[in-house]
Each structure stands twice: as structure tokens, then as C-alpha cells.
């Protein structure tokens with residue numbers, strides 16, 4: 306079975322022999338995980354004002 310590497314679209318073996326599956330290589334796997342890590346930093350932080358408003362309400 307062959308799949309396309311999600312990172313670089315290269316056809317690669319999806320099998321236990323390919324330890325980087327579904328990626329084609331360690332480089333692509335690491336790059337993709339790094340991209341996910343950066344996504345975490347883009348999550349919007351809650352403004353502290355929200356908690357103050359809750360205190361006023363109740």
C-alpha cells in the first residue's frame with residue numbers, strides 16, 4: 306500500500322518497514338509535528354477582562 310506523504314506529497318510505503326509513515330522521512334514527520342506545535346501558540350488567549358466581568362456579575 307502506498308500513500309502520499311502529507312508533508313511533501315511524495316509517494317511512500319505505508320507499511321511497518323516505513324517507520325515514518327504516513328510521512329516519507331524523518332524530516333517530513335518532524336516538520337509536520339513542528340507545524341502542529343506552532344498552531345498551539347496561535348490559540349487565542351482569553352483576555353483577563355472576562356474574569357473581571359464574571360466577578361462583577363456574581
Ligand SMILES: [Zn+2]
Pocket residue numbers: 310311312313314315328329330333
Ligand atoms: Zn515527505
